[in-house]
Amino acid sequence: MPEVTIMSRITRVLKDRTKALWLLCLLLAVDSAWGEPQVVELHILDAPPLTFTNDPRGHGIVGDVAVKAITRAGYTVKIHLLPWARAQKHVSEEHDFLIAPLSRIPGRETRFTWISSIMPMERAFFSLDHKVDSFTQAKERFRKVGVGLGSAQEEILRTEGFRDDQIYPLAIGDNPAQLLLMGRIDAWFNGVPESRYIWPKVSKRKLLMSSVGSTADLYLACSRQCSAKLVEDLREAVEALRKEGAIERIHDVYLP
Template sequence: MTPSKRVSNLPIKALCGLCLLMALLVMTHAGGEPLELELHIPDAPPLTFVDDPRGHGIAGDVAVAAMAKAGYAVKIHVLPWARAQKHVSEEHDYLITPLSRIPTREDRFTWIASIMPMERAFFSLDRRVNSFAQARETYRKIGVGLGSAQEDILRAEGFSDEQIYPLAIGDNPAQLLLMGRIDAWFNGVPESRYIWPKVSKRKLLMSSVGSSAELYLACSRQCSPKIVEDLRGAVEALRKEGEIKRIHDIYLP
């Protein structure tokens, strides 16, 4: 063998060694602790709970169950909702739920799997409406969660900045409605019906359903295809097994 041929073999040997090292690293990871993923949730009962003895709410429990089924460990994070969305969107391989799949968010996230549909309506104490157009003419101030899909929907439907009253985490829209600080509350139907009886016995008027969108388990815009595939399959398996319905019925019998 000539010297030139011996030299040309060196890169091949080095490449083989690198491949072997990478294989050993993968095997070590596979046999060690499961990969931990960040899951961002808001405090939005009954969809997600931050501190409840039953669990993390409908969407929260489905996400945690899917992660466990796919072999991932979970680390729950709670940030103000608008900040959580920005944080997850800009990072890599972070998860978030429940996130409505609406046009203004389509390109900011990787959409893994739908958990449940979400209907939204206007809630008030004295004036029921049947359309967005009627709501624009009727309500002076409408409470919505800051950074929520509700806020985006109202802006898309032509409501003015003066009409939209964004509520930060910690604000209680039901109490603001009782105090007359807002004229109406535009929100998800299950969440509003869950919260209201805990606040007041007064009759709450609900409009016709104004919009409906699927609530998703989503990931950062830059998300590992394997994570997406694993979790999408796990959510669908939970649905086929009836586990999603069972979780739903725990919080909304």
């Protein structure tokens, strides 16, 4: 057999094998992409019973609903913990990042993509000595009001005309209940479920609660630039959990 013919056959075989290997790699890559769920980041904070960062029962009412919805929609969740003000800025500026629980208030409306409401949140003033019935009374009565740094509560007080020196932003690590007991703050403006959950673990003193001053739904939200498919998938998943009664059951785990 001529040498040229042998070399031609060897070259053709090598080319065929190269094509086969390339095709096999492509198929494996496609199969891997189809087989592995997309990972999405979920940013939460430690705000019991709404969200927990370290609790054997789970991630709290809103946290568990968010995680179950993400999983149900076919995604894998990766939970992140950042100071709340920084977490909001980070999620807002990125793409396809999730955050919960986030109150839908005017100052945030255009910064996020609002996927689905999970539960309503009532807010009130909590104090030891004086019960107030309005924001006006609170402004006149309380010298310092504790609120979470970067929280909806802080923005609500500023919108209601509270002075900067009246607002005491609480950073991570600050315990508002302890600050109230020590007299460092005169009142605590916060979500009703969270305050009622925390207080009995800190003191047996009677905690006075004002009339509800603000109500805003808590949402699972996404970055301002967020995939339409991700939004739709998660919105459908949350609504399915609601219809099945799963959200109510999760609520009863943490607030029986």
